Amino acid sequence: MKNTGKNKYRVAIVGAGDIARAHAKACAQTDQAELVAVCDVSQPAIDRFTEQLAVNATYTVLAEMLTQEQIDIAIICTWQVNHAEIGIRIAESKRVKAILCEKPLTRDAAEAEALVATCRNNGVFFAEAFKFRHHPLHLKTREIIDQGGIGEVMHVHSTFCHRFEDRQPHEHWYWERSKAGGAVYIIACYNIHHARFVFGEEPERVFATQIPGVEVDDAAAIVLIFSGGRTAQITTSFNSWHSHFIEIIGTRGLLRIDDIAWNNEDQAVVLKQQTEEGVAYFEFNPLHQFTHQLQHLCECLDTGAPHRISPENSIAQMQVIDGVFESIDSGKTVVL
Numbered sequence: 001m002k003n004t005g006k007n008k009y010r011v012a013i014v015g016a017g018d019i020a021r022a023h024a025k026a027c028a029q030t031d032q033a034e035l036v037a038v039c040d041v042s043q044p045a046i047d048r049f050t051e052q053l054a055v056n057a058t059y060t061v062l063a064e065m066l067t068q069e070q071i072d073i074a075i076i077c078t079w080q081v082n083h084a085e086i087g088i089r090i091a092e093s094k095r096v097k098a099i100l101c102e103k104p105l106t107r108d109a110a111e112a113e114a115l116v117a118t119c120r121n122n123g124v125f126f127a128e129a130f131k132f133r134h135h136p137l138h139l140k141t142r143e144i145i146d147q148g149g150i151g152e153v154m155h156v157h158s159t160f161c162h163r164f165e166d167r168q169p170h171e172h173w174y175w176e177r178s179k180a181g182g183a184v185y186i187i188a189c190y191n192i193h194h195a196r197f198v199f200g201e202e203p204e205r206v207f208a209t210q211i212p213g214v215e216v217d218d219a220a221a222i223v224l225i226f227s228g229g230r231t232a233q234i235t236t237s238f239n240s241w242h243s244h245f246i247e248i249i250g251t252r253g254l255l256r257i258d259d260i261a262w263n264n265e266d267q268a269v270v271l272k273q274q275t276e277e278g279v280a281y282f283e284f285n286p287l288h289q290f291t292h293q294l295q296h297l298c299e300c301l302d303t304g305a306p307h308r309i310s311p312e313n314s315i316a317q318m319q320v321i322d323g324v325f326e327s328i329d330s331g332k333t334v335v336l
Contacts, residue, residue, distance in 0.1 A: 007302055009033050009097075010070055011294075014062065014086055015077035016040035016049040019102055022265070023075050024053045026290035032298045033073070039065045062086065066093045073297065075129070076101040079179045084111035091115075091124045098125035100297055104189040107180055109318040116311040127297055127307040128314040130193050131289035132262055134296050137269050138197075140282055141248070141255055144273060145198065150250030156195050156232040159243040160187040160262055161219075167238055169215050174238065182216030184208075184324055188236040190262050192320055195224055195232035198248055202316055203232070206334050208327040211239065222324055225333075252276070265289060 011033050013020045020038065027035040039059040040046050046058045059065040066089075074096045076086055084106045087099055099119060105128050106112045119126035132138055145153060164174075173179040174186055196202060203224035210217040219237030226232070235243075244262050248255040253275030260267055271282040300307050323334040 007032065007298070009072040009298055009301065010036045011073045011075060012037040012039065012065060012069060012071045012096075013075045013077055014039045014065075014090070015079075015102075016042070016045040017077060020049060020075075020077040021053060022288075022290045023077060023100075023294070024049075024055070025288060026294040028053075029288055029291040030295050030298070033294055036071070037065050037069045062089060063093075066090065066095045071095060072097045072301075074099050078102075079173060080104050080185065081107055081178070081180045084115045087115045087126075088118045091119045091122045091126075094122055094124075096124060098127070098297060098301055100127050100129050100294075102129045103193070104180075104185050104321065105314045105318055109315055109322050112315045112318040116315060119311070125297075125301060125307075126311050127300075128309050128311075128317070129293060130190070130309060131293050132190065132194070133197065133308050134292040135264075135269075135284070135287070135289050136292075137257065137264075137271055137282075137284050138194075140271055140284075141257075142197070144255060145248070145250075148252075149273060150248065150254055150275065151252030153198055153248060153250050154230050155249040156198050157245075157247045157249075158191045158194060158232070158261070159235045159245055160190055161235065161237045161240045161243040162187075163241055164238050167213050167218055175213060175216060177215040182213070182218075183220050183236045183238055184210070184217055184222075184321065184328075187238075188220055188222060188234060188324070189317070189321065191232075191234040191236060192222070192224070192324070193317055194246065195234065196313075196317065196320070199226045199230065199232070201226060203320060203336055206320060206323040206327055206336060207332075208324045209331075210328050211237070213238075217328070220324070220328070224320070 027033045037057040074090050169176045174181040205225040208222040211219040218239045222234040224232040246257040246261045256272045266286045273280045327334045
């Protein structure tokens with residue numbers, strides 16, 4: 001991806017798991033960023049990372065990396081139970097210009113507020129990493145909606161489902177309560193953020209139910225109620241067949257993305273628009289969403305423009321997720 005800005009930014013990644021590799025690939029694919037360091041408390045995790053990807057320096061102690069490296073952008077890729085603590089430590093060090101934090105941002109809205117406030121108080125640019133928000137497919141969706149291409153948005157239906165045969169806590173952190181695993185945190189956060197993005201406002205109420213697993217939710221069904229009774233219906237699961245679709249229904253048409261709405265790295269995707277005038281298809285070539293995400297952050301640092309996902313938006317996202325869990329626990333509709 002060609003450099004559209006004048007500055008090159010030095011990037012450090014905190015957390016050396018699978019998602020860190022995607023961010024490292026983004027650094028390699030844009031000439032506006034250079035990966036200079038990786039930090040993880042686990043040396044074996046660092047070793048696995050460096051077997052696949054080149055990096056100048058590695059650390060097992062965050063404070064050492066912050067002291068010894070010149071860093072412009074820190075990307076947080078740890079379990080979300082640690083996001084707030086790590087983000088606050090990085091911001092308070094005053095050693096970085098920007099923090100990009102993987103989703104879900106934190107465990108709850110209170111942690112999100114503390115993290116955002118610390119970044120603001122220390123002059124650190126902050127953004128949450130929802131990769132799909134930077135895909136031309138979703139930018140085109142927003143453009144069509146804003147231009148009245150399907151009338152007023154009335155309903156959104158979306159799924160994010162995978163099947164894992166062995167959902168035991170010892171098999172993967174996805175199934176561990178102590179690491180904030182489960183379908184709501186790990187995958188429903190995509191659908192929730194997307195619904196808020198499509199409606200352009202916050203939901204007024206939420207109702208949710210779950211299929212419980214050993215420690216966390218294996219699946220969840222969520223209804224978000226927006227102004228005027230308009231709804232987003234969300235199905236996410238780790239115990240059902242693969243399904244990644246989005247349908248946005250307006251008063252004068254609909255938009256639909258089939259099968260690979262979310263995890264479509266390096267795959268071609270199609271947006272379908274259907275109205276009384278007929279059907280139109282918008283085709284998008286394969287691309288790496290993480291690269292577009294990083295490039296957008298660099299452009300914001302270059303120009304001073306606001307990020308597509310504001311810190312306030314990220315706090316509101318966690319407030320909705322808090323409401324989802326409150327509804328699951330109480331069995332009642334929760335007013336947000």
